[in-house]
Amino acid sequence: MNTEQVGQAAPVSGDPWVRRAGRAVLRPFRPVDEMARAIELGAGLQRSTSTGRRIAVDDLGTGADAAVVTALMARALAHFRHDRVLAVDAIGREPSLADRLGAAGPGDLGRADAAVFETVCEGLGEVTERLWTARTDPADTRAYTLALLPVSRFFGVTLVAGEHGGGFLETVARGAHARVRVVRATRDAVLRVGRELDVMAAQGREQEAGRTVVVVLDQERGEDRGLDVARTARIIAESGAEVVALPHDRHLAQGTAVLPRRIAESTHRLVQAVAVAALDRAIDGGPSTGSGR
Template sequence: MNARTETPTGTGARPGRHGDPVLRRIGRGLALPFLPSDHAAAHLARGEALQRAITTGRRIVVTRPRAGADEATVTALLASVFAHYRHDRVLTLDITPGSNSLARRLGVTPSSSLGEVARRRVSASSFEELTPHLARVRDRLWMLPAVHSGPDATALDAEAFQETLLPITRYFGVTLIDRGADVFDGFNRAAQASAHAHVLVAPATAEGAADIGRGFDWMTTQGDASLPERIVVVLVEQSPDEDPRFDHEGAAEVLRKSGAEVVRIGYDRHLAYTDGLQPRRLAASTHAAATTIALEALKRAVR
């Protein structure tokens, strides 16, 4: 799902390709009137749960144990779900230095950054003062990179997190922080430590699940045995039948014993062959999985 965000040369793939084949979309439309009433009731219940009132902004960090899993795509999916269901603002923040993966997935070109906000000492006394620095994605959804790449990039530290980012997040019901692997500066550590919930993204393979398991073991040895209870694990299938022998249900059962929830996102043609995410073109299974991840992450964030 992650590595092919640009259209592959010579494949004939079209921008905006649907995640589901046309016959599956037609069949789903024809079956809709015949679905049992409890199907609609369950959908409404999930929507109501995602709309729950939040007294103070919640921060959810989306990260990966190692390179090879696309946490930017999962962040964009969650942002779309929260912006669709919630009535307050949603902020997405990419804190991987020099990265534009999240901006591409959201289809925006940021003109500012958190580093610039800090450098200019922009007042956070009102949302209107911050608006010129935010990239608007759609209604209720905004995006901001931590720093731009280039010679004028401003390095951020833990102090910048406390003095710049935290005041900004109070204007948003949910802030999704996209944190790449192998970044351990003070700003990233502060973001990780302040998260109300975590989403860990790994490939839907035996090796990806093993990485998560080793991470949980490390947390236990560090005295953080309760941390997995605030984690949602997302196993992403990045190509059709990526690891045919991978026992997803078995791996999920083992990981859930730690207290974490585990959700799988199957291969989606729209995500594989399209740069900017278009929610209406996602596979139905991808939309359902993203909604489940958002709901589980929110549950953990408000505990």
């Protein structure tokens, strides 16, 4: 998305000017533990995979912006990894994943010829040399076996952002190595997460809960001031799922292309934590005990 087009507001920064200035001044004096955490996250994002890992992302029907979280995760993974990352848009509403990524084009998963990587590229939208995107019909269940599986073998990590209950997303989720549920920071939304995890436990699907990362997104600042995020995170974590609270970010709330330099510093760090948690689960089949996290 060209943010300089007429009628579009100039991109704002997630952090106010005073905080950005102060951070620049203090950067050489950052605490050792903060630097160590940044190195740890970077190492976690670089974990090698013997085969491509698929991660499904959806909003659990809460109206949260799953596309922007997918875009952030994709950028974080592509920045640190040495293989390629594919981000697939099966949401079907605006702003699209391609818009969020600022891709040259949206790509079309069905047009990607999986003979060799050069022919795959012709059907995809390029973001960077290591980050590609494509869209697909949210209801097309056949696209999973006919398009996604052949194409995803060329990528170290494939992220699929889809509609909760959509045919394509649910088909992908059944074979996904990890799942990210992005929910709004409201009591109704987290109750929905709790019910979903309770169903998993009742049906003997505890391993599925262990492969789940829940992102509590403060999409509209202070949307539910009665929500105790810390307590909610502790309760959800008892199921085995990882929980990351993502505070409101003015830049993300604009709904335009995600510009890394405009995102709040805390957003950078927390999104990396989400990506590492999802990757750990995709590789290990549950919470990692060997990555030092």
